[in-house]
Every structure is written in structure tokens, then in C-alpha cells.
Amino acid sequence: MSRNWKKQFIILWTGQSVSVLTSAIIQMSLVWYLTSKTESAAIMSIGTLMGFIPRAIIGPFAGVVIDRLSRKKIMIIADLFIAAISLIPVFYGFFAELPIWIVMLVLFCRSLGSAFHSPALHAATPLIVPKESLTQYAGFAQGFESLSHLISPAIASVLFGIFNLNVLMLIDVFGALFAVFMLTFVVIPNTPGVESRQRTGYFSELKEGFAIVKTEPAVVFILIVSCIYSMIYSPIGTYYPLITITHFGGSIGDSALAETVLSLGSLLGAFGLGIIGNKINKMRSFFLSILTYGACLIVIGSIPQSWILIFVAVSAVLGASIPFYSSIRTSIIQTKFQPEYLGRIFSMTMALTTFTTPVGLIFAGTFAQKVGIANWFFASGIACVSLAVISLIKMYKDRDSL
Numbered sequence: 001m002s003r004n005w006k007k008q009f010i011i012l013w014t015g016q017s018v019s020v021l022t023s024a025i026i027q028m029s030l031v032w033y034l035t036s037k038t039e040s041a042a043i044m045s046i047g048t049l050m051g052f053i054p055r056a057i058i059g060p061f062a063g064v065v066i067d068r069l070s071r072k073k074i075m076i077i078a079d080l081f082i083a084a085i086s087l088i089p090v091f092y093g094f095f096a097e098l099p100i101w102i103v104m105l106v107l108f109c110r111s112l113g114s115a116f117h118s119p120a121l122h123a124a125t126p127l128i129v130p131k132e133s134l135t136q137y138a139g140f141a142q143g144f145e146s147l148s149h150l151i152s153p154a155i156a157s158v159l160f161g162i163f164n165l166n167v168l169m170l171i172d173v174f175g176a177l178f179a180v181f182m183l184t185f186v187v188i189p190n191t192p193g194v195e196s197r198q199r200t201g202y203f204s205e206l207k208e209g210f211a212i213v214k215t216e217p218a219v220v221f222i223l224i225v226s227c228i229y230s231m232i233y234s235p236i237g238t239y240y241p242l243i244t245i246t247h248f249g250g251s252i253g254d255s256a257l258a259e260t261v262l263s264l265g266s267l268l269g270a271f272g273l274g275i276i277g278n279k280i281n282k283m284r285s286f287f288l289s290i291l292t293y294g295a296c297l298i299v300i301g302s303i304p305q306s307w308i309l310i311f312v313a314v315s316a317v318l319g320a321s322i323p324f325y326s327s328i329r330t331s332i333i334q335t336k337f338q339p340e341y342l343g344r345i346f347s348m349t350m351a352l353t354t355f356t357t358p359v360g361l362i363f364a365g366t367f368a369q370k371v372g373i374a375n376w377f378f379a380s381g382i383a384c385v386s387l388a389v390i391s392l393i394k395m396y397k398d399r400d401s402l
Contacts, residue, residue, distance in 0.1 A: 244308075262316070
């Protein structure tokens with residue numbers, strides 16, 4: 001482990017934060033472009049699927065590649081691939097209006113690059129950060145991402161009103177190239193024996209990744225809970241503007257305020273986790289974050305429609321709970337397994353939760369349409385609290401194995 005690992009971490013995440021910021025700006029711009037050009041729910045659904053399919057299907061197979069090769073090279077190649085794909089609409093847009101199929105291609109390929117980049121990044125972190133500091137620095141990493149997501153809506157709304165989409169795509173090219181530039185200054189060791197380890201075959205190594213996960217009951221339990229939670233959790237972001245406007249009678253400005261407060265809460269929660277991360281019980285905090293999230297949804301779904309300021313305040317608590325779920329799950333996996341398996345394990349984790357996300361979106365859309373958005377939030381909160389309570393009971397009951 002390098003003595004200047006903190007400097008290495010900061011350099012790595014400075015590049016990643018800029019890349020996350022530019023990606024968030026472009027993602028919103030692509031969605032707005034599809035909305036303004038088609039006003040079609042079917043097209044929006046297809047666009048959403050384009051962002052899910054590569055990560056869900058290719059993810060587990062990408063993990064084998066990540067564990068075979070240098071994580072640094074994988075991230076650089078993925079970023080360069082995303083930059084190259086973003087140049088297609090840049091040049092196309094100078095000669096003609098961007099067709100929908102170009103936008104779909106960009107969404108698909110960006111997701112494909114993410115299927116390699118995200119697991120490689122999480123798998124590389126334990127090669128830089130000491131094991132005892134992983135939870136803290138997972139919180140700081142989440143904080144960098146939250147900060148990018150906090151400021152991206154305002155930047156995107158301004159730029160989308162000024163520039164054509166093809167010109168905006170240059171921002172994504174810049175973000176990816178900047179991340180690559182910063183990566184050149186980061187020393188990420190290869191996993192032990194990566195060059196000399198005997199290969200047993202692609203599918204054998206894929207099966208080995210699944211077998212390794214099964215040796216850790218705590219991680220298996222967390223993954224099962226995560227898949228269930230993902231079905232409840234994933235539609236919240238999609239329908240958050242909807243409940244602000246249709247249920248609480250807010251304006252577009254109120255919706256932007258609620259989203260900003262949610263992101264600010266996530267930012268504060270992330271840096272709070274960065275401060276206390278090495279002092280908490282990770283498993284208990286993981287499940288308590290789900291409990292807190294559920295309690296906030298119950299409040300949002302049950303308060304009077306005129307209490308929009310209470311809704312905004314609760315949004316801060318809701319956001320603060322998020323890093324204690326996502327970052328702690330990441331750090332638990334990083335500390336439970338040897339680095340040479342983390343590419344496969346993180347790819348599998350991403351694929352599993354990605355598969356359940358569309359299920360949650362379909363169910364939420366049907367439920368909310370029939371009973372109302374507020375009742376759906378309330379029911380989702382009950383489901384989260386129930387999941388958390390059952391999980392905590394099981395954790396204490398099986399504390400020797402978990």
C-alpha cells in the first residue's frame with residue numbers, strides 16, 4: 001500500500017467527479033431531448049432500457065475481464081470508449097438534426113462503458129485505500145458523486161437552453177478525457193498474481209466468482225436484501241418530481257428545490273459517513289439506512305398536501321440515508337473478499353440490482369396509477385421498514401454467521 005494513498009485517492013476521485021458531473025449533465029440533456037422531440041412514453045421507456053440492458057446482461061461477463069487485466073487500463077479504455085461514442089452525435093449534428101436512433105445508440109454504449117468502468121473503479125479502490133479506511137473513503141467517494149449530482153441539474157438546464165445537443169456532447173468528451181488524464185497520475189497496483197495466475201477458462205472463472213460470493217453468508221444476505229430494496233428504491237427518483245407537482249401542488253421551482261435538498265442531504269450524509277465510517281457497525285448501519293429511508297417515505301405519503309415545506313425538509317433526511325446504504329454495501333464487499341475477485345463480484349452485484357430495477361419501475365407505475373402517487377410512497381415506506389426490521393432481526397439472530 002502506497003504511503004501517499006490519500007493523495008492517490010484524491011487525484012482519482014477528482015477525475016471521476018468531473019466525469020460524473022459531465023455524464024449527469026449529458027444524461028439529463030439526452031432525456032430532455034427525447035422528451036421534447038417525441039413526447040412519447042414508449043420512447044422514454046426504450047431509452048431507459050437502453051441504459052439498463054448492457055449493465056444487466058454484460059455486467060457479470062465484464063467482471064472476468066476486470067479481474068484478468070489491469071483495473072487502471074480497464075477504466076481508461078472504458079472512458080476513451082465513452083468519449084469516442086459521444087463524438088458520433090457531435091459530428092452528426094453539424095450536418096443534420098440528431099435522429100432518435102443516434103440518441104438510443106449513445107445511451108446503450110454509455111451503459112456498456114459503465115458496465116466495465118464502475119466495477120473496475122470499486123475493485124481498484126481496495127488496492128489504494130487500506131482495509132480499515134474503506135468505509136470512510138467509500139463515504140468520501142459518495143460525497144464527490146453527490147456534489148456532482150447536486151450541481152448538475154442547474155448547469156444542464158442552462159446549457160440545454162443555449163446549445164444544441166450535439167455541441168453539449170463535447171462536455172462528455174471533455175469529462176471522460178479529464179478522467180483519463182487524472183488516472184495517468186494514479187498508481188493502481190495489479191491484483192496479486194494477475195500476470196502469473198493460471199487461467200481456468202472464461203466461464204470457469206465466472207462460476208468461481210459466484211462460488212466465492214457463496215462463501216460469505218453476510219454478503220449473500222446483503223445482495224438478497226439489495227435486490228428487494230432496489231425494486232422499492234429505484235422508482236423513487238423517477239417519481240419524486242411527480243409527487244412534488246401533482247400531490248403537493250408545487251411548481252417546477254419547488255420540484256428543483258426538493259431535488260436540490262435531497263442531493264444536499266446525500267452530500268452531507270456521505271461526508272458524515274466519511275468522518276465516522278470506521279466507528280460504526282457496518283451491517284447494522286446498512287439496515288438502519290433502509291429503515292430511515294422507509295420512515296421518510298411514510299411521512300411523505302401521509303402528510304397533508306399543503307405541507308410542502310415539511311416534504312422538502314424530509315427530503316434532506318431521505319438523502320442523508322442513501323450513502324449509508326450504497327457506500328457501506330460497497331465497503332463490506334471490498335473488505336470481505338480478496339482484490340482478485342472484486343471485479344466479478346461488483347459486476348455481479350451491479351447486474352443483479354439492475355435486473356430488479358425495471359421490475360420495480362413497472363410495478364410502481366401500475367400501482368401509482370391506480371391508487372395515487374402519495375399512497376404509493378406510503379406503501380413503499382411500509383415495505384422498506386418491513387424489510388429493514390426483518391433484516392435486523394435476522395442479523396441479530398444469526399450474528400455468529402453474519
